Amino acid sequence: MDNTQDGLLRRPLYLYDLPPEILISLTLKPDAGLVEDAPTESDTPRDQSSRPASPDNILGSQACSLCGMSFVAVEEQREHLKTDLHYYNLKQKLNGLIPVSEAEFEKLVNENDVSISGSDASDSEDEEAESSRKDTTLSALLKKQASLADKRNSNNGDGEEPKTKRRGSGKPPLLWLSSPKLPDNTYFGIYRAIFRAEELDKEDAIVEAIKQRQLPPITMPKASKDGNTVPPAYNGRHIFLCMIGGGHFAAMVVCLAPKQSKHGSVGPLNREAVVLAHKTFHRYTTRRKQGGSQSANDNAKGTAHSAGSSLRRYNEQALIEDVRELLSDWKALIDTADLLFVRATGMTNRRTLFGPYDDQVLRLNDPRIRGFPFSTRRATQNELMRSFIELTRLKVKEIQPEAPPTDEATKTSKPKADSKPAPPKLTEEEETAIFHTTQIQAMIRRSKLPALVAYLTTNSLSANFLFQPAESQQNHHAPTALHLAASQNSAPLVTGLLTRAKADPTTLNSEGKTPFDLAGDRATRDAFRVARAELGESASWDWDAARVPAPLKREDAEQRAEREKKAQEKEEEQRRKAEEERLKMEGPKVDDDAQRKKKKGGNLLSGGPPKTAEERRVEEARGLTPEQRARLERERRARAAEERIRRLQGGA
Known part of the structure; x- marks a missing residue:
């Protein structure tokens, strides 16, 4: 690789400000998947789904050939594998059907949203609706489609061949272009969503469309505090990006022209992109640790009457009003934008943006609207900026051509692992042992x-x-239950395992240590000695080999613990009396840093700072069972929600 190639690969390449040497040398990569072959009459869903994905379209390990998506980072690919879209396409493939794109999946979910929630079920279908409410959106969608398929099959009982509908274009999200300025088998990638439909119809139009998108650098003022840097009417080329979900809303209008810098334009990074306007809203609308919005829960199970549900309903309506008011204020910028990238999953979020409502700004039939062709996270300003950079920066990737397989190799070849060899398959006994290990360690x-x-x-x-x-x-470190209980300093567990379960204290771990060696406090060590006294020396194991000291009666251990507790209390009482006498004689004094650290957490009488709210909550929960702690936490949250509602009503 020469210095020119190395420089091209090191600098970020912005689609709207490409170097001239790259711009004049770009050509569309052969078999880039730009134009899809029209389906023939003989194509069935099973035939279409069995076609292997072209390696030129979906490349490398950071891609999902099933969903037709590629990713820049491995983390994004892992997040995609957990999405409902990927699970749905897996189910489609198992059923012999073709996968769908992200936009088509969202449309399917939205079309079935009402029936999924069960809000439109009749009285005669109450039992069926009640069971469907417990299902997730994905499972409900699959069940509905299976039901529709059964109805279609029953309607075609006269022998007529069922009609098949081809869903999903199967087009990859990236277009690949070659250039002699790049090393061999290395290509530039540009997201398909950046181009208009008429530009994608012809292969020759892609390179020309890229050339028409080149813009001269501009100088813009710094962003103001309210997020607006220009008046509502702006004549330059710009795009609108918007995300809404889970009570979080973020919107941004970004100028496509690169920012003028002293050292030349190098593409819009975080500090170099010209943001014309930006705004975020965050409202508490989702039911924490339970999933779903309050409105969706009301539609499925009926209106709740708790303080938290009232607060969430109020916030949902407030978020809708805030978002629509912002869109109205930005109407001039949105109407003149080149493209509109919107992420709004769920019927409530889509209604917030697309209405219908009076004087709405965004409309579903707008040809400029696009979805984000990659996984996105929570709606924030930083996430919008990351998405803008991802959309407008050229990808550089090496694509190794596949050698045609020979007949003999086709018969004997096996799938090659991408990176590491596949781990050996566990036997049934090994899987059972791992399951028991997990359960015992959790207890x-x-x-x-x-x-x-x-x-x-x-x-x-x-x-x-x-x-x-x-x-x-x-x-x-802890190969047995007794080892783990001793390392956790759990004296009751140690006593129970030794006296009731007959655990062997002489078992050694890989470091040659017995369970007693792992005990970290006196109470746990005394548990071993008490067990030795109760079980006796005639037990089936050697206590000396277990390194357990002389036996100790339970009464002696309890008496010693009681004496130590009283001694500590007496010492604390004497310290407090001495401190009180000093305060009477000298008054309070300012301790130095070392003394303040020693007295940190004390009360006002001992000269330390007052306890914080978190420390008081910890003290209140000390000694409670997990169920009691959860009940106490719910009561605190309910009181806090009631107090917020009272403040809102008082200020209204």
Whole structure:
């Protein structure tokens, strides 16, 4: 690679400000997937789905050939694999159908949104609607489509061949272009969504459209505090980006002309893109840890009457009014924008933007509207800027051509792993051992002694069961339940495992340590000594080999713990009295930094700062069970919500 090529690959390439040497040398890559072949009459859904994706269209490991999407980072690809779109396309492929694009999937969800929620179910369908309300959007959509397919098959009982409809273009999101300025087998990628439909109809029009998009650098004033840098009427080329979901809304209008800099224009990075206007709204509208908006929950289960639900309904309406007012203020900028990139999933969010309502600005039939052809995160200003950079920056990727397979290689060849060899398949016994390990460790960490003993008995497991896989870091240090309980400083679990489950204290871990060696406090060590006293020296294991000290009676251990507790209380009482006497004689004094750190967390009488609200909450929850803590937290949140509503009503 020469210096020229190295420089081209190092600098960010902005679509609207490409270097002349690249611009004049661009050509569309052969078989770039620009024009799709028309389906023939013999094409069936199964035939279409069985066609392998072209390696020139979906490239490398950072891509999803099933959904026709590519990603810049591995993290984005992992997020995509968890989306409903990917699960839906997997189901489509298993059923012999073709995958759908992201825009088509959103349309399917929106068309079935009312029936999914069950809000339009009749009285005779109450039972069926009640069960459907418990389903997710994805499962409900699949069930509805299966029901429609059954109806179509039953309607065609006279022998007529069912009609098939081709869904989804299967076009990749990126177009690839070649240039002699690039190394061999290296290409530029540009998102298809940047171009208009008429520009994508002909291959020759793509390069010409890129040349027409070149804009001279401009000088713009700094952004004002309210997010607007220009008057509502702006004649320059710009695009509008908008995201809404989960109570978060973000919108931005970005100028497409590059910003003039002293050292020349190098493309719009975070500090160089000219933002004409931006705004974000954040409202509490979703039910935390339960999923879904309050309106969706009301449609599915009926109107709730809690303080939190009232607050969420108020915030939903306030968010709708704020968003529509902002769109009205930006109407001149939106009407003159080249493209409108919008992400709004769910019927409520789409109605917020597209209405219908009086004087609405965005309309679904606008040919400028696009979806984001990649995974996006929460709606924030930074996420919009990242999406703008992703849309307008050229991708550079190496594409290795595939060698045609020979007949012998086709018969004997196996799929090659992209990076690492596939891990060996676990046997049924290994999978069962890993499952038991997970369950036992969870009970130990939660100090569930009765449940642990019952689990060992029910599954006929020994208390000395070795955790699997043995090579993991956790199981290397604590291979048995007794090791893990000792390392967790759980004295009751240690006592129960030794006396009730008959765990062996002489078992060594990979470091040659017994469970007693892992005990981190006196209470846990005393639990071993008390068990030695209660079980006796005639037990089936050697206490000396377990490195457990001399036996200790339970009464002696409890008495010693009580004496130590009283001694600590007496020492604390004497300290407080001495501090009170000093305060009477000398008055309060300012301690130095070291003394303040020692007294941090004390009360006012001891000279320390008052406790914070978080410290008081921790003290109130100390000693409570997990259920009691959850109940206390719910009560706190309800009181806080009621207080917010009272303030809102008082200020109205």
